[in-house]
Amino acid sequence: MEITNEKLVEAAYKGILSRGPDPVGQANWATRLEKDGLETVLAGLIGSDEFFRRYLHRQVQAGGMDAAAKISGWLVHYQIGRVLHPPRLKMVQEVVPAGKKVLDLGGASAKPEGAFLEMGYPHAEDLTIIDLPLDVRMKPGPDISSEFQHNGTTVRYSYHSMADLSYYEDNSFDLVWSGQTFEHITEEEGAALFPQVKRVLKPGGVFALDTPNRTLTRLTVGDNMLIHAEHKIEYPYEDFIERFSNCGMELIDAKGILNMPETHRLGYGVLGDLEDADVNDSPETSYCFYVAYKKLL
Structure with missing residues (x-):
C-alpha cells in the first residue's frame, strides 16, 4: 500500500496530538511535508500550543501537583x-x-x-x-x-x-x-x-x-x-x-x-x-x- 503525504500527516497527528487531523490541517501539513520534509512537520506539531497543553496535562496526570509545580517553575525561569x-x-x-x-x-x-x-x-x-x-x-x-x-x-x-x-x-x-x-x-x-x-x-x-x-x-x-x-x-x-x-x-x-x-x-x-x-x-x-x-x- 502506498504511503501518501496525507497518511503520514495523519500518523503524525495521532502520534503527537492523539487525534486525527482536520481536513484543512491535513492539507496544509501535507503541502509542508512535500516542500520541507517530515522533520519540519514533526517539529511543527511538537511546537504547537495544542501539544504543549496535552503534554502538560499528561505530566500533571502522572505527577499531580508536584509535576505542575515543577513545570510552572521552569516556565518562570525561562522568562x-x-x-x-x-x-x-x-x-x-x-x-x-x-x-x-x-x-x-x-x-x-x-x-x-x-x-x-x-x-x-x-x-x-x-x-x-x-x-x-x-x-x-x-x-x-x-x-x-x-x-x-x-x-x-x-x-x-x-x-x-x-x-x-x-x-x-x-x-x-x-x-x-x-x-x-x-x-x-x-x-x-x-x-x-x-x-x-x-x-x-x-x-x-x-x-x-x-x-x-x-x-x-x-x-x-x-x-x-x-x-x-x-x-x-x-x-x-x-x-x-x-x-x-x-x-x-x-x-x-x-x-x-x-x-x-x-x-x-x-x-x-x-x-x-x-x-x-x-x-x-x-x-x-x-x-x-x-x-x-x-x-x-
Missing part, C-alpha cells in the same frame, strides 16, 4: 531574564548612589564601556572594570589594555579575580559596584571581599550590589540547581543580611527586584508574578535583592 532587565535598569539609573570614582566588580559586557555604563549609570567620571582574563572567561568580552573615554567617563579594565582587590590603594573609590556578580565567587571569597571593599572605599563611600535571592530561585529550578552555570552560591536575602551584619559598614538601603509574593507563598514559580516587575521594598520575597553599605567616616 526571568527578559522580565528582570527593565527594573534593573531603573535600579542602576535611579537607586544606586552617586559616585564619581567607581570600581565595578565583574562588569565587562559585550560593549567596551561595560555593563554599568551601558545600563545608564549617570554619575561616574572615572570607572575601573574588573573582569577575568579572556582565556578563563565563559563568555567572550573586550580585551582592552589602555584607558579610554566614553561620554565623559574615563574607563579602564583590570583583568583578575574580583575577589582580589590588592591592586588598589586604600580610600580610592566613592563607589564599589557588583551587578549580578557576587554570586560568581565562593562563599569564602565573598566573606573575604567585604573587608577589602571597605579598605578601598573612601570614608563615606558605598558598596552596592544586586544578586539573586535563593529563597525564590530554588522555587524555579529546584534545590539541586543554581540558576546559572557560573554561579558558585545564591544567598537567601535574610541570610545575606545576617552574614554581613558585622562587615564594618552600615547597611543604608535594601530593595527587591521583581517581587514574587505568590511564588513565595505557594512554593513554586507562578507566571502571574512576572506581570508587575519593578524595584520594590520587599527584598525578602523578590527574585533579586539590592543592598548598599556605607563606609563610616
